[in-house]
Amino acid sequence: MTRSTISKCKYGYVFLCTFLFASIFLMYLQKEQYPFQILQMLKPILNNVENSTRLNTTISKTPLTHLMTTTSKTPSSSLKAILSKTPSTRLTNTSLEKWRGRLKYLCVSLIGRLGNQMFIFASGLGIANINNMSMVVQEGIEHLQSVFDIHNTEKNKKLCKNAKAKYHRKASAFDPRLFNISNIDTVHVGHYLQSYKYFEHIYDEIRSQFTFKKEIKDKADKILKNIVEKHRKVNNASLNWTLVGIHVRRGDMVNHNYGYTVATKEYFVKAKQWFQSHYTNVIFVVASNGLQWCKDNISDNSTYFINGNSAGEDMAILSSCEHLISSVGSYSWWSGFLCRGNVTYYFPPARENSGLRKAYSADYMDYFQPKWIRL
Known part of the structure; x- marks a missing residue:
């Protein structure tokens, strides 16, 4: 050989x-x-x-x-x-x-309106990431897909049918147990999940998922451009301006018995003064489900009101502003998250001793981002 x-x-x-x-x-x-x-x-x-x-x-x-x-x-x-x-x-x-087949899956069901669905989706991604699992949407992805360029997301109702339930303790507070479920092959983590702590480690991924569809972003930019041009002509304003969005949640919350609070006139006036003292040539852009109340209480020559848009379009307008005055609710929260600038928030968002108050952590800080401004 x-x-x-x-x-x-x-x-x-x-x-x-x-x-x-x-x-x-x-x-x-x-x-x-x-x-x-x-x-x-x-x-x-x-x-x-x-x-x-x-x-x-x-x-x-x-x-x-x-x-x-x-x-x-x-x-x-x-x-x-x-x-x-x-x-x-x-x-x-x-x-x-x-x-x-030995891959592990985390299932979510997207219920509620836009803000609630965004919390469930983002928190699901964050929890899946920590546990080295793949997130699967059991139902309800269509609404988010109509507003954002959602990508790399699987919808599989059959796969999640027999998932083990592992629900969080409080709707608007962080539950660390959900970061330790990697021993379960297929798990459903429930609804709400309204704490930024579930997904703060993947903020870039969340912002990428919540990129507005081109037609929605183009419409938002056009509306803001028209507002700026109108303001300059009427007030002979300079070319330098600061756009501040204002979201006013009223409507269903005004008479709600569960414990919701509603941001007051005093809060919005104080918030507007805060931005005017920190920036020059401020233009305020208001979106609300109680537009008449806004016109009666927070109107002036630097404030403009938008109407006739979808929830997704209004959020695109608010988040395209440099800063935001938020009120209460998950829709307001996400408008603030996506705008990236200074965000003020109304406090407290729940009445003491109410059912809603029990959904938050003791200091509410599992819900509000630390860098936001409490007024």
Whole structure:
């Protein structure tokens, strides 16, 4: 046997061992083989590789007859014994599918209106990221997809049908238990999840997911441009201005008995004064579900009101401003998050001793971002 032939055998053994290691690793993942069984399977192959290496280093000193005897101990018999096992223990398409099936999933259902759905989606992504899981939307993704360029998101109602429930303790407070659920194959984490702490470690990903669709962003930019042009003509304003959005949540919250508070006239006046004292040529842009109240209480020559838009379009307008005066509710929260500038918020968002108050942490700071300004 020539040196080149022996060298080829040696590399052949290495290739076979690599292939075998990959096969056995998949067997172990499928729990079809245990560690001690794997070692027994590897032993004859490793012995043959060792013999091959020793043979190559001693070829010049070994008689041809001895070489023939040594090289006749090929791994073919051991390898055939292993590869002839049942199909379930071999590297087949079936075993690969089973291996993929061992991936773990976190399921969310997007309920409520825009702000609520954004919290569930963002928190679901953050919790899945921490637990090394893939987030799957069980239902309700259509609304978000109509407003934002949502990407890399799977909808699979069937997959989530038998998911184990692991719900948070409070709707608007962080529950650290949800960062330790990686031992569950498929889990549903419930609704609301209204705490930035669930997703603060992936803020860039959240902002990317909540990129407004082009037609919505274009409309928002056009509306703001028209407001600025009108303000400049009427007030002979300079080319330098500061856009501050104002979101006023009233409507359904005014007479709600669950414990919601409604931002007062005094709050909005104080917030407007704060921005006017910190910036020059401030233009306020108001979006509200109680527009008449706004016109009656916070109107002046630097304030403009928008109406006739969808919830997504109004949020795009507010978040395109440099800063925001928020009120209460998840819609206001997300408008502030997406605008990136200074954000003021009304405090407290819930009446003491109410059902809603119990949904927050003791100091409310699992909900409000630390950098926001409390007024």
